[in-house]
Amino acid sequence: MSGARRKAVRKGRFIVLEGLDGAGTTTQAERLAAALRAEGHAVVTTREPSDGPVGTMIRQALTGRLGLPHGAGPLSPETLALLFAADRTDHLAARVLPALEEGKIVLCDRYVLSSLAYQGASLPMDWVEAVNTHAVSPDLTLFVGVAPEVAARRRAVRGGAQELFEADEAQRRIAKQYLAAIRRREKRERIVHIDGEQGIEAVTQASMVHLRKLLARKR
Numbered sequence: 451m452s453g454a455r456r457k458a459v460r461k462g463r464f465i466v467l468e469g470l471d472g473a474g475t476t477t478q479a480e481r482l483a484a485a486l487r488a489e490g491h492a493v494v495t496t497r498e499p500s501d502g503p504v505g506t507m508i509r510q511a512l513t514g515r516l517g518l519p520h521g522a523g524p525l526s527p528e529t530l531a532l533l534f535a536a537d538r539t540d541h542l543a544a545r546v547l548p549a550l551e552e553g554k555i556v557l558c559d560r561y562v563l564s565s566l567a568y569q570g571a572s573l574p575m576d577w578v579e580a581v582n583t584h585a586v587s588p589d590l591t592l593f594v595g596v597a598p599e600v601a602a603r604r605r606a607v608r609g610g611a612q613e614l615f616e617a618d619e620a621q622r623r624i625a626k627q628y629l630a631a632i633r634r635r636e637k638r639e640r641i642v643h644i645d646g647e648q649g650i651e652a653v654t655q656a657s658m659v660h661l662r663k664l665l666a667r668k669r
């Protein structure tokens with residue numbers, strides 16, 4: 451990345467929300483965007499998998515609509531990990547970096563930590579990290595922590611078909627991987643653990659404390 455691009459990127463703030471399926475990151479992304487806008491900030495909300503071509507393929511794979519040719523089964527974990535990394539490249543170029551360059555706050559529902567936790571549950575985390583080295587680091591990651599059982603109950607209430615990684619046993623493994631991934635990244639990146647089992651408003655308020663602190667800080 452050129453020096454100019456690196457410097458330009460720093461004009462905005464890149465915030466990522468992470469957690470198990472059912473942790474509430476999607477709800478919180480919208481609530482935090484509203485709270486930040488009310489405080490006068492320009493905010494863009496977005497998510498991964500993105501709505502780009504690779505992200506669309508990923509969503510099809512997650513719901514079993516896309517697999518290997520000749521009905522030979524689901525895509526391999528390696529293929530999926532590479533697709534998530536490729537989708538990230540597109541998403542950065544199309545949405546995240548332009549908004550950061552305009553000085554906006556980008557609130558992103560899932561990012562590299564999801565790949566480390568979800569793909570790292572079945573592949574070596576070193577390799578997953580290596581295929582994601584192109585991805586710029588967030589300024590802050592909010593990890594919304596809930597017990598796998600709580601996340602499972604929320605998914606059951608929400609209803610809908612179960613996606614690829616939503617089996618209870620997979621989620622318990624991913625929960626452990628999240629903690630391992632956070633330990634690995636927190637030396638280089640700012641990652642804050644938010645108690646996701648409190649009420650929705652309490653999660654928003656706890657997150658806002660950290661966001662206000664970040665925004666008050668000069669670069």
Ligand code: TYD
Nearest residue numbers: 471498499512534560561564565568569615
């Ligand atoms: P999710 O945010 O749950 O989308 P939706 O609400 O539309 O189901 O993301 C879809 C799934 O993709 C989720 O189970 C997490 C998984 N995922 C990965 O495995 N790796 C990644 O890098 C990302 C971004 C998501």
